[in-house]
Amino acid sequence: MSNTSPSDQSDSQTTRITDCLAIGSIVSSNSHMDYTVEIFNETDRERAPGPAECEFGQPVFIHKTIQDTEHVIVGVIYDTHLVDPDQGRSGPRLAQGDQKQFTPGYVEERTKLAGVALLGTAEVAADGSIENPSHQMPRWTLDVEDIVERCPDGVTRAFHTGTDGGILIAYMERLLDLAGSLGAEVMLVLLDRLRESFPTDEHQRVLDVIEKDVRWQSSVDRGVMR
Amino acid sequence: MSSFGPSSESTGDGGKLVGTVAGPGDGPNEFFIVTPDEQAVKTGEFITYSVIVEGEPQDVIARVTNREQARGLPETFMADPNVAPETVAGTLGVPTEDIDLYRLEATVIGFYDTQMQTFANPRQLPQPGTRLRTAPDKMLEAVLPNIGVDEADARTTGGEVDLSSVEVPKRDGLAHMGWLLNREAGAVDVHVPIDEFAATHLAILASTGSGKSYTAGVLMEEMMKPDVRASLLVFDPHGEYDTLAEMRGEDIFEGESGYQPEVEYFDPDNLQIRISELSIGDVMSILDNPSDRMQERLDGGWRAMQQRESRTWGVDELLVEMYQQYGEDDSSVGALEWRLRRSIQRNDLFTTDVNVPLEELVAPGRCTVLQMDTLSRRDQQMIATVLLRRLYQARLAAVRGREDDPNYDGEIIDFPLFSLFEEGHRFAPATGEAPSLSIMRTITSEGRKFGFGLGIISQRPSKIDQDVLSQCGTQVTMKIQNPTDQDAIKNSVEAAGEDVLRELPGLTPGQAVVSGDSMNTPVLIQVRKRHTQHGADSIPATQEWRTAHQRHQEQPTRSESADMGGGESSGEQNLLGED
Ligand SMILES: Nc1ncnc2c1ncn2[C@@H]1O[C@H](COP(=O)(O)OP(=O)(O)O)[C@@H](O)[C@H]1O
Numbered sequence: 001m002s003n004t005s006p007s008d009q010s011d012s013q014t015t016r017i018t019d020c021l022a023i024g025s026i027v028s029s030n031s032h033m034d035y036t037v038e039i040f041n042e043t044d045r046e047r048a049p050g051p052a053e054c055e056f057g058q059p060v061f062i063h064k065t066i067q068d069t070e071h072v073i074v075g076v077i078y079d080t081h082l083v084d085p086d087q088g089r090s091g092p093r094l095a096q097g098d099q100k101q102f103t104p105g106y107v108e109e110r111t112k113l114a115g116v117a118l119l120g121t122a123e124v125a126a127d128g129s130i131e132n133p134s135h136q137m138p139r140w141t142l143d144v145e146d147i148v149e150r151c152p153d154g155v156t157r158a159f160h161t162g163t164d165g166g167i168l169i170a171y172m173e174r175l176l177d178l179a180g181s182l183g184a185e186v187m188l189v190l191l192d193r194l195r196e197s198f199p200t201d202e203h204q205r206v207l208d209v210i211e212k213d214v215r216w217q218s219s220v221d222r223g224v225m226r
Numbered sequence: 227m228s229s230f231g232p233s234s235e236s237t238g239d240g241g242k243l244v245g246t247v248a249g250p251g252d253g254p255n256e257f258f259i260v261t262p263d264e265q266a267v268k269t270g271e272f273i274t275y276s277v278i279v280e281g282e283p284q285d286v287i288a289r290v291t292n293r294e295q296a297r298g299l300p301e302t303f304m305a306d307p308n309v310a311p312e313t314v315a316g317t318l319g320v321p322t323e324d325i326d327l328y329r330l331e332a333t334v335i336g337f338y339d340t341q342m343q344t345f346a347n348p349r350q351l352p353q354p355g356t357r358l359r360t361a362p363d364k365m366l367e368a369v370l371p372n373i374g375v376d377e378a379d380a381r382t383t384g385g386e387v388d389l390s391s392v393e394v395p396k397r398d399g400l401a402h403m404g405w406l407l408n409r410e411a412g413a414v415d416v417h418v419p420i421d422e423f424a425a426t427h428l429a430i431l432a433s434t435g436s437g438k439s440y441t442a443g444v445l446m447e448e449m450m451k452p453d454v455r456a457s458l459l460v461f462d463p464h465g466e467y468d469t470l471a472e473m474r475g476e477d478i479f480e481g482e483s484g485y486q487p488e489v490e491y492f493d494p495d496n497l498q499i500r501i502s503e504l505s506i507g508d509v510m511s512i513l514d515n516p517s518d519r520m521q522e523r524l525d526g527g528w529r530a531m532q533q534r535e536s537r538t539w540g541v542d543e544l545l546v547e548m549y550q551q552y553g554e555d556d557s558s559v560g561a562l563e564w565r566l567r568r569s570i571q572r573n574d575l576f577t578t579d580v581n582v583p584l585e586e587l588v589a590p591g592r593c594t595v596l597q598m599d600t601l602s603r604r605d606q607q608m609i610a611t612v613l614l615r616r617l618y619q620a621r622l623a624a625v626r627g628r629e630d631d632p633n634y635d636g637e638i639i640d641f642p643l644f645s646l647f648e649e650g651h652r653f654a655p656a657t658g659e660a661p662s663l664s665i666m667r668t669i670t671s672e673g674r675k676f677g678f679g680l681g682i683i684s685q686r687p688s689k690i691d692q693d694v695l696s697q698c699g700t701q702v703t704m705k706i707q708n709p710t711d712q713d714a715i716k717n718s719v720e721a722a723g724e725d726v727l728r729e730l731p732g733l734t735p736g737q738a739v740v741s742g743d744s745m746n747t748p749v750l751i752q753v754r755k756r757h758t759q760h761g762a763d764s765i766p767a768t769q770e771w772r773t774a775h776q777r778h779q780e781q782p783t784r785s786e787s788a789d790m791g792g793g794e795s796s797g798e799q800n801l802l803g804e805d
Pocket residue numbers: 432433434435436437438439440441735736737752753754755756760762763764
């Protein structure tokens with residue numbers, strides 16, 4: 001848990017997970033797949049994430065060592081909440097004024113919360129890149145205070161590359177299901193990001209078909225098409 | 227009577243497990259099947275399951291009539307033809323292997339009853355969960371055509387009754403037409419009982435170019451084989467059967483005691499009609515619109531002539547008779563004279579002489595082809611009318627045992643006949659405007675009793691007389707697109723079910739539905755290749771132009787000298803390609 005400012009911020013194309021921007025920490029979960037993350041602010045970190053760095057649809061990861069193997073658990077920001085403890089004094093306000101560090105359950109100031117849906121896992125190679133991405137549901141539970149880092153585009157790309165070099169988005173149905181009314185939107189943002197990462201014609205065509213499928217499904221769900 | 231028990235599970239002879247009964251279908255004899263395998267079962271396939279009927283296990287055969295996908299990749303995965311749906315599925319982690327499920331609809335045909343020698347309806351649908359197999363090839367060979375397999379035929383050396391053990395190709399009197407289209411080529415051969423269609427008549431119906439004449443050729447080959455030795459008479463208005471003579475000298479047609487099929491061709495010179503053979507109705511149909519008075523005069527004259535001993539009278543004698551009866555200056559007889567001379571006396575088709583004796587025309591082991599391509603339609607009809615009438619009388623006389631009758635001086639044919647008509651609608655038209663229609667109706671309705679079968683070939687079923695068409699007990703139907711003609715088939719062909727009719731527009735040349743008396747259930751077949759050449763292939767124009775052009779180039783001066791005639795000009799010979 002480094003407090004130093006990441007050196008690698010500008011290089012979003014990096015394929016390594018080292019020195020990525022920490023954007024928040026886990027405060028709670030709604031289900032095995034759905035976590036709430038409090039986004040760091042200036043009091044938490046010297047280098048707090050800017051609005052664009054923890055935006056809707058931003059892929060993130062949690063770096064964890066499980067049974068001696070380093071893993072990343074990859075997720076995506078699919079929802080945000082603003083909490084203002086002063087607003088009608090309705091929010092939890094248990095933190096002491098002198099408490100510098102954020103303490104879960106003790107909200108002392110205005111806070112931004114993000115919903116993170118888990119997408120899958122990958123192993124971390126010796127050089128810090130990821131390998132063997134899996135879009136299966138992760139079996140492990142994350143912990144409160146686990147640091148959530150911003151996933152660079154290069155890593156996102158690696159996470160979405162199948163063994164045959166094709167695009168892999170096998171979590172899609174789960175994500176659409178979990179993210180509810182925002183599912184289609186977050187999926188479309190992810191697809192947009194993947195378009196940047198997979199520029200070849202062949203990949204773009206596949207993305208086109210999937211994008212149509214998502215749009216079609218959400219239109220059907222909303223009853224504007226059948 | 228179970229023809230495949232657990233033992234046949236491992237044999238390659240059909241019997242492949244294809245699916246499970248899901249539940250009853252729409253009709254009383256229909257049920258649904260679920261199958262995971264796209265390849266295993268196509269529409270038209272015969273499948274089987276076992277049920278207990280009156281205490282005995284029976285293999286019930288059913289036909290798959292419809293097939294649709296019950297589960298598979300969503301259509302949205304197919305939004306871009308450049309992207310395989312499997313690629314999209316792979317991207318989304320959707321499994322693509324073994325996920326497709328198909329829902330089949332099947333109609334029960336029945337189990338083969340060796341007593342009745344046809345299918346019997348078990349009157350019960352298979353239970354949901356019943357497993358279905360493809361019906362074994364050899365079993366289908368034995369039970370699909372109406373070849374009368376009985377219990378003794380199906381008994382194995384071990385004493386069991388096994389329909390798959392019947393050796394169908396070894397049975398006599400069957401026409402090997404081809405094989406089931408749904409199975410591999412030659413896997414389930416279809417042998418049609420010749421006795422059946424020769425007695426109850428045959429119709430071959432299809433659009434031009436679908437393989438009618440070809441299929442007729444196949445049947446004729448089968449009928450000329452040594453185990454049949456039929457007497458065939460072909461009315462060939464297009465000269466399509468010139469190649470049948472190739473049967474002679476082919477091993478497959480040779481039989482014991484030196485049998486070889488005879489193929490005899492008769493051209494119009496040999497087909498003359500003796501005027502005294504014409505009926506008054508025939509003459510009326512030949513003459514242009516005779517008035518009532520003329521008809522009456524002709525009737526009187528014709529009757530008087532028919533009373534006479536002589537059978538060699540002609541128009542002159544008839545006119546003398548009529549002038550005698552009605553007076554020298556009867557204007558109606560005068561008008562008749564002009565018509566009779568023009569239509570009968572000056573037509574080479576008619577003669578006063580003795581015409582071809584029937585025993586020279588037809589014989590067992592002989593295929594007689596009447597080459598009528600140079601004749602007018604009316605003359606073709608006249609020949610058919612008179613010949614059929616004579617043949618029918620001769621058959622009647624034989625069956626009624628009149629050869630010993632001193633009062634009978636007509637002809638006798640003591641063997642059955644089968645006569646084939648190309649352009650059948652020409653001889654038995656729905657409009658009724660053909661002198662041959664009446665005898666065609668008589669033969670199709672009565673011929674069964676007298677061993678006289680007809681085969682009607684036509685590309686316009688809707689233009690055939692419905693009485694004649696509906697009497698054709700066996701139907702070979704090939705590609706037909708015209709809805710009027712499809713309706714004609716629906717109306718007159720009893721056995722043609724909806725599921726069979728649906729197939730017709732999609733057939734390709736050489737594919738046919740065989741239905742009716744010769745079959746226990748209609749089947750879709752691929753007609754086999756002919757042993758002899760097919761004589762009706764269209765002339766390859768570009769090739770003939772090229773070779774003709776080359777010929778002309780090579781003999782630049784011939785065109786002038788050829789006209790000089792006589793001499794030793796070899797030009798003509800060269801033109802015939804005999805150099
Ligand atoms: N069973 C078959 N096997 C192979 N070719 C066939 C078969 N039946 C028809 N054909 C082809 O189709 C063409 C048309 O057949 P034909 O019998 O002359 O048609 P139709 O008499 O219906 O006008 C033939 O020249 C032949 O090449």
